Amino acid sequence: MSTANWDLDPSMESTAIVQLQPKYDLFIGGCWQKPKSGKYFATYNPADESVLSEIAYGNQDDVNLAVEAARKAYNEVWSKMSGAERGKYLFRIARIMQEKSRELAVLETLDGGKPIRESRDIDIPLACNHFFYYAGWADKLAEAFPGQKPTALGVAGQITPWNFPLLMLAWKIAPALACGNTVVLKPAETTSLTALKFAEICEQAQLPAGVVNIVTGHGDTGAALVANQDLDKIAFTGSTAVGKLIHKACIGTSKKLTLELGGKSANIILEDAPIDQAVEGIINAIFFNQGHVCCAGSRLFVQESIASKVIEKLKFRLQSIYVGNPLDKNTDIGAVNSKKQLETIEKYIALGLEEGAEIFQPTCNLPSKGYYCKPTLFTDVAQSARIAQEEIFGPVLTIQTFRTLEEVVQKANNSPYGLAAGVWTVNGARIFGLSQQLKAGVVWANTYNKFDPTSPFGGYKESGFGREGGRHGLSAYLQFKN
Ligand code: NAD
Ligand code: MN
Numbered sequence: 001m002s003t004a005n006w007d008l009d010p011s012m013e014s015t016a017i018v019q020l021q022p023k024y025d026l027f028i029g030g031c032w033q034k035p036k037s038g039k040y041f042a043t044y045n046p047a048d049e050s051v052l053s054e055i056a057y058g059n060q061d062d063v064n065l066a067v068e069a070a071r072k073a074y075n076e077v078w079s080k081m082s083g084a085e086r087g088k089y090l091f092r093i094a095r096i097m098q099e100k101s102r103e104l105a106v107l108e109t110l111d112g113g114k115p116i117r118e119s120r121d122i123d124i125p126l127a128c129n130h131f132f133y134y135a136g137w138a139d140k141l142a143e144a145f146p147g148q149k150p151t152a153l154g155v156a157g158q159i160t161p162w163n164f165p166l167l168m169l170a171w172k173i174a175p176a177l178a179c180g181n182t183v184v185l186k187p188a189e190t191t192s193l194t195a196l197k198f199a200e201i202c203e204q205a206q207l208p209a210g211v212v213n214i215v216t217g218h219g220d221t222g223a224a225l226v227a228n229q230d231l232d233k234i235a236f237t238g239s240t241a242v243g244k245l246i247h248k249a250c251i252g253t254s255k256k257l258t259l260e261l262g263g264k265s266a267n268i269i270l271e272d273a274p275i276d277q278a279v280e281g282i283i284n285a286i287f288f289n290q291g292h293v294c295c296a297g298s299r300l301f302v303q304e305s306i307a308s309k310v311i312e313k314l315k316f317r318l319q320s321i322y323v324g325n326p327l328d329k330n331t332d333i334g335a336v337n338s339k340k341q342l343e344t345i346e347k348y349i350a351l352g353l354e355e356g357a358e359i360f361q362p363t364c365n366l367p368s369k370g371y372y373c374k375p376t377l378f379t380d381v382a383q384s385a386r387i388a389q390e391e392i393f394g395p396v397l398t399i400q401t402f403r404t405l406e407e408v409v410q411k412a413n414n415s416p417y418g419l420a421a422g423v424w425t426v427n428g429a430r431i432f433g434l435s436q437q438l439k440a441g442v443v444w445a446n447t448y449n450k451f452d453p454t455s456p457f458g459g460y461k462e463s464g465f466g467r468e469g470g471r472h473g474l475s476a477y478l479q480f481k482n
Pocket of ligand 2: 043044045046110112158190191192
């Protein structure tokens with residue numbers, strides 16, 4: 001079906017390992033409960049537009065029941081349990097996730113469209129590691145914050161996006177539980193299946209009823225969760241537009257809030273950089289997961305003296321990229337998550353042309369069914385162009401040049417966002433200098449999109465506030481008595 005300069009035989013991952021039910025209810029208080037509205041909605045495989053399952057559409061009544069169940073579990077069980085006992089449950093969950101990692105990886109790819117190579121090697125191992133890591137902190141909170149008497153907040157409402165479904169769930173649930181909170185989580189509507197599998201894992205781990213509740217639904221289900229009066233904390237990852245609505249809804253309440261929002265991250269290549277490694281790094285930074293990455297290196301800044309060479313190498317490399325069925329182990333770029341997202345990306349590509357930028361796409365064929373987008377480069381991009389300013393959330397890279405470090409710092413920071421950045425150079429002093437000056441939560445040097453549960457992640461400016469991961473990630477779920 002693909003594409004590139006050469007043809008590889010397909011190497012398809014089998015889907016036989018995935019056990020799916022035709023219909024999923026809500027996971028509330030340790031039971032599977034029918035939605036009060038009686039409504040269900042379909043979840044699709046974006047690679048071929050087939051229906052995978054039907055999912056319950058939760059409303060305000062369902063959300064309220066879930067929060068009640070979480071409150072009861074908090075008061076009666078979870079807040080009374082020692083950290084060491086909580087840790088044992090988290091370790092057990094992590095081990096079961098690891099045992100089921102192949103099923104989870106295939107399911108993540110089926111429901112979301114990302115290449116199996118990524119869900120198998122990145123999403124699922126990182127999600128398991130997150131549980132292992134926070135399991136280890138559960139009985140060491142006093143040591144993590146000496147003299148500050150850390151205690152749980154209570155019940156957390158958590159809302160996740162579709163780009164890393166199980167990993168974002170792990171970022172939210174693992175630290176919350178380790179700190180002694182109970183949770184109600186609303187996964188994204190296009191990718192709820194691994195969250196529902198996670199509910200089954202909680203059952204298998206015999207996690208006390210109500211500690212984790214999963215309420216599926218659309219944006220209004222998320223809004224209902226935010227509106228509930230009995231939550232102590234809201235944690236949201238998603239778009240800046242929805243983040244602003246949630247921020248407003250929490251003003252004047254006692255809810256604590258963390259927001260992980262959008263990005264338009266700069267990847268900066270200096271003239272002394274090892275060019276071939278940098279080219280691979282640029283490709284990984286923007287085309288990984290179809291560009292559905294909040295911290296994607298979507299703006300490339302190349303020093304003028306090497307610009308034509310870098311652009312030429314990028315075009316050559318793109319010509320050998322495999323776009324196609326995400327279950328094929330050869331695939332580099334899988335399916336865009338939804339029709340709606342594909343339309344957004346296509347709108348931005350048309351806008352780039354209207355704005356006068358020059359486009360390059362490889363000459364690959366796309367599958368005839370499903371939602372696919374060719375990897376796209378734009379050169380001759382003005383700093384003020386909307387394609388260089390707004391988050392596209394797709395496999396589209398804008399390329400600009402610069403002469404001096406002062407100039408690139410100014411251009412890179414001239415963005416409403418500040419989630420991440422990349423710097424490519426062999427000069428250590430320049431790495432330290434630039435990472436001081438770039439207004440971004442993470443600055444990667446000679447690499448990109450590297451994640452680890454021990455390291456905090458989060459943004460500046462309109463990319464949100466609060467940190468997830470590491471010891472910082474614990475403090476988002478604790479209150480301190482001193
Ligand atoms: P989205 O904001 O539309 O949806 C995110 C979640 O919020 C979904 O579960 C959705 O159902 C829910 N939601 C929608 N409207 C809501 C409302 N009014 N109240 C409460 N909940 C509501 O975002 P998306 O399209 O799912 O994800 C893409 C966005 O997420 C991108 O902007 C991306 O940058 C961002 N993102 C950020 C990070 C990060 O860590 N900073 C990680 C992943 C994605
Ligand atoms: Mn889906």
